[in-house]
Amino acid sequence: MEENQCVFCQIVSGTIKSSVIYQDENLVGILDINPATMGHVILLPRTHYSSLYEMPQNLSLGFFNVARVIGYSLLISMGATNVDLIYSQELRSGNFTPHALIHIIPRYKDDNVNYAWQPNTMSEEDIKMVSQAVIGAIDKIRNQEAPAPATPVQQTRPAPAPVVKPVQSQPEPNKEEKLLELKKKIVVF
Numbered sequence: 073m074e075e076n077q078c079v080f081c082q083i084v085s086g087t088i089k090s091s092v093i094y095q096d097e098n099l100v101g102i103l104d105i106n107p108a109t110m111g112h113v114i115l116l117p118r119t120h121y122s123s124l125y126e127m128p129q130n131l132s133l134g135f136f137n138v139a140r141v142i143g144y145s146l147l148i149s150m151g152a153t154n155v156d157l158i159y160s161q162e163l164r165s166g167n168f169t170p171h172a173l174i175h176i177i178p179r180y181k182d183d184n185v186n187y188a189w190q191p192n193t194m195s196e197e198d199i200k201m202v203s204q205a206v207i208g209a210i211d212k213i214r215n216q217e218a219p220a221p222a223t224p225v226q227q228t229r230p231a232p233a234p235v236v237k238p239v240q241s242q243p244e245p246n247k248e249e250k251l252l253e254l255k256k257k258i259v260v261f
């Protein structure tokens with residue numbers, strides 16, 4: 073997508089008006105015009121990145137740090153009881169958001185905001201496999217991104233997650249099949 077077609081780039085440049093509540097050389101925070109709750113903020117990098125994973129490390133650190141500050145400011149200014157930080161490119165029912173952003177949503181008692189999912193269970197074997205896959209992927213990314221330290225740093229690698237007793241359940245067949253399909257895609261580095 074051309075940057076000038078991106079609605080969020082147009083917000084950053086001021087072509088589309090918005091209520092700016094935060095800005096620095098890299099980031100702009102605006103009030104969402106269709107807020108989930110009162111005080112819902114969208115934090116955007118000024119530069120167009122289509123995903124968080126394209127952003128340079130330093131910018132992503134600043135991104136989450138500013139989200140933390142804005143989140144806390146919503147707690148103390150809006151009387152919110154909690155704040156949700158959501159990084160998503162498809163938060164709004166399938167509307168693809170091409171510009172990496174963080175939603176900062178203050179939460180209030182009885183605010184009717186729901187992030188619903190059905191809790192699943194995992195076998196001991198699956199927990200081990202998933203832990204190994206994720207831990208391996210984190211190592212791989214860190215090795216790719218981190219500049220080599222002058223003196224070797226002692227790496228502490230987390231032990232695979234402690235095994236929680238799996239709850240016995242009889243999943244529906246299609247649910248089981250879906251799980252098998254998902255498991256086939258897991259990569260252990």
Ligand SMILES: [Zn+2]
Nearest residue numbers: 078081120171
């Ligand atoms: Zn953009």
